[in-house]
Amino acid sequence: xxxxxxxxxxxxxxxxxxxxxxxxxxxxxxxxxxxxxxxxxxxxxxxxxxxxxxxxxxxxxxxxxxxxxxxxxxxxxxxxxxxxxxxxxxxxxxxxxxxxxxxxxxxxxxxxxxxxxxxxxxxxxxxxxxxxxxxxxxxxxxxxxxxxxxxxxxxxxxxxxxxxxxxxxxxxxxxxxxxxxxxxxxxxxxxxxxxxxxxxxxxxxxxxxxxxxxxxxxxxxxxxxxxxxxxxxxxxxxxxxxxxxxxxxxxxxxxxxxxxxxxxxxxxxxxxxxxxxxxxxxxxx
Amino acid sequence: xxxxxxxxxxxxxxxxxxxxxxxxxxxxxxxxxxxxxxxxxxxxxxxxxxxxxxxxxxxxxxxxxxxxxxxxxxxxxxxxxxxxxxxxxxxxxxxxxxxxxxxxxxxxxxxxxxxxxxxxxxxxxxxxxxxxxxxxxxxxxxxxxxxxxxxxxxxxxxxxxxxxxxxxxxxxxxxxxxxxxxxxxxxxxxxxxxxxxxxxxxxxxxxxxxxxxxxxxxxxxxxxxxxxxxxxxxxxxxxxxxxxxxxxxxxxxxxxxxxxxxxxxxxxxxxxxxxxx
Numbered sequence: 021x022x023x024x025x026x027x028x029x030x031x032x033x034x035x036x037x038x039x040x041x042x043x044x045x046x047x048x049x050x051x052x053x054x055x056x057x058x059x060x061x062x063x064x065x066x067x068x069x070x071x072x073x074x075x076x077x078x079x080x081x082x083x084x085x086x087x088x089x090x091x092x093x094x095x096x097x098x099x100x101x102x103x104x105x106x107x108x109x110x111x112x113x114x115x116x117x118x119x120x121x122x123x124x125x126x127x128x129x130x131x132x133x134x135x136x137x138x139x140x141x142x143x144x145x146x147x148x149x150x151x152x153x154x155x156x157x158x159x160x161x162x163x164x165x166x167x168x169x170x171x172x173x174x175x176x177x178x179x180x181x182x183x184x185x186x187x188x189x190x191x192x193x194x195x196x197x198x199x200x201x202x203x204x205x206x207x208x209x210x211x212x213x214x215x216x217x218x219x220x221x222x223x224x225x226x227x228x229x230x231x232x233x234x235x236x237x238x239x240x241x242x243x244x245x246x247x248x249x250x251x252x253x254x255x256x257x258x259x260x261x262x263x264x265x266x267x268x269x270x271x272x273x274x275x276x277x278x279x280x281x282x283x284x285x286x287x288x289x290x291x292x293x294x295x296x297x298x299x300x301x302x303x304x305x
Numbered sequence: 306x307x308x309x310x311x312x313x314x315x316x317x318x319x320x321x322x323x324x325x326x327x328x329x330x331x332x333x334x335x336x337x338x339x340x341x342x343x344x345x346x347x348x349x350x351x352x353x354x355x356x357x358x359x360x361x362x363x364x365x366x367x368x369x370x371x372x373x374x375x376x377x378x379x380x381x382x383x384x385x386x387x388x389x390x391x392x393x394x395x396x397x398x399x400x401x402x403x404x405x406x407x408x409x410x411x412x413x414x415x416x417x418x419x420x421x422x423x424x425x426x427x428x429x430x431x432x433x434x435x436x437x438x439x440x441x442x443x444x445x446x447x448x449x450x451x452x453x454x455x456x457x458x459x460x461x462x463x464x465x466x467x468x469x470x471x472x473x474x475x476x477x478x479x480x481x482x483x484x485x486x487x488x489x490x491x492x493x494x495x496x497x498x499x500x501x502x503x504x505x506x507x508x509x510x511x512x513x514x515x516x517x518x519x520x521x522x523x524x525x526x527x528x529x530x531x532x533x534x535x536x537x538x539x540x541x542x543x544x545x546x547x548x549x550x551x552x553x554x555x556x557x558x559x560x561x562x563x564x565x566x567x568x569x570x571x572x573x574x575x576x577x578x579x580x581x582x
Contacts, residue, residue: 203387206386207411209386209407211434214433222419298421298463299420299463
């Protein structure tokens with residue numbers, strides 16, 4: 021009887037300490053959110069105070085509430101309205117995502133081929149280096165000449181910018197596959213293709229996701245740049261239109277929309293990474 | 306032990322042990338005059354293995370001991386087909402060994418399980434690579450091996466959810482997946498703590514008695530070698546040569562508490578230690 025009671029007490033203790041740890045974690049999270057909100061409010065206050073004290077005209081730097089009004093006027097409309105953020109954001113996003121898929125796939129394919137075959141690496145590496153060092157945004161005018169002022173240029177720019185981080189990361193990730201794991205496959209007399217998709221590609225997964233994370237934001241950047249150069253729709257067009265009438269609050273509003281979009285895309289990639297690359301950061305073996 | 310007698314695919318340990326006592330088994334591995342030379346980055350040549358002759362009979366458990374750098378891992382890599390010899394020949398069941406073979410299973414120093422696969426996917430890897438992952442008979446065999454290795458119920462766990470000892474047992478099951486004739490083990494328990502290691506030695510003996518495999522095991526531990534081996538082969542430092550081939554005449558199944566400290570064990574351990582000094 022006494023034994024049973026001690027056991028129950030021990031279980032209670034474990035449950036209590038687990039609950040305590042959980043509530044500690046919750047407290048830390050609440051505090052971090054609190055710090056975040058306080059920091060943001062401070063930023064708005066400093067901004068507002070700066071605008072008032074330094075008498076900054078609204079066509080240089082609008083006050084925070086003016087930005088909020090501009091932002092809200094684009095949110096509180098029908099999704100089909102040409103005045104809202106929805107239409108240009110959809111245009112930008114769909115082109116950026118299509119370009120991202122094309123660029124990332126090509127990067128994965130070419131990065132894999134370069135990592136697998138020395139001859140492909142030797143042949144392509146100089147070009148990869150040269151193009152990597154080139155500010156790719158500078159190619160945009162050329163792309164517009166080739167693909168016109170429509171969606172083609174935007175997709176092409178997004179693909180071009182998403183391609184390189186993927187190529188480089190995929191190549192580095194495959195080359196970083198552990199020798200012991202490759203020897204295991206060799207001892208099993210595995211084919212090159214089996215070794216690639218059973219060991220090398222999963223080994224490269226953390227690198228590939230880092231490439232995707234960069235690539236998706238770069239794709240957004242590429243699309244916006246193409247839109248600046250003369251397009252009919254998109255967030256880049258919304259920004260240039262607002263700029264043309266010195267609606268600086270409108271420009272800020274568009275930047276906030278783009279910033280939030282970028283953060284959300286990044287979080288989506290991270291979320292997928294955590295469930296796909298579940299073994300990373302869980303001890304080596 | 307009872308597991309083994311119930312499993313129809315395996316010989317009862319008593320019978321296997323009797324067969325061992327009577328000898329008269331064919332040689333499975335024959336290594337003759339094997340030489341291996343490594344060239345270093347600096348351009349020097351190092352003689353890693355010098356004229357190695359070794360015969361391992363079918364069903365035998367042979368332990369290789371020797372100081373670091375004596376070439377025992379090199380010898381194992383040659384048998385695994387991961388390296389090629391510069392001279393000499395080696396054969397498995399009469400066929401020349403010059404590349405990886407499905408008749409050979411390898412257990413590495415680290416468990417070397419793939420972290421993105423579950424335990425079951427890991428132990429099925431050799432079948433998947435061999436193109437027989439849908440063979441119902443082989444899958445049943447894998448599940449039987451998992452049970453013998455005490456991994457039943459852990460099939461869908463990931464390696465990082467297992468203890469070091471369980472990971473290494475999974476690695477042994479993986480090495481046995483294709484039902485190889487020969488099991489090569491390179492310090493399989495070197496990364497484990499002393500107590501776990503002793504338990505794993507007993508487990509390995511049990512699995513071996515149940516599966517009738519021929520085993521070549523490398524170890525730094527003299528005690529481990531004497532506990533597990535039918536024979537202990539002692540190698541010299543570079544260039545690697547076989548300096549002594551000792552028979553361990555202790556009946557099976559051996560029990561650690563009885564074997565360690567017994568006069569024959571102590572005498573053998575002393576002999577090996579003197580050879581290694």
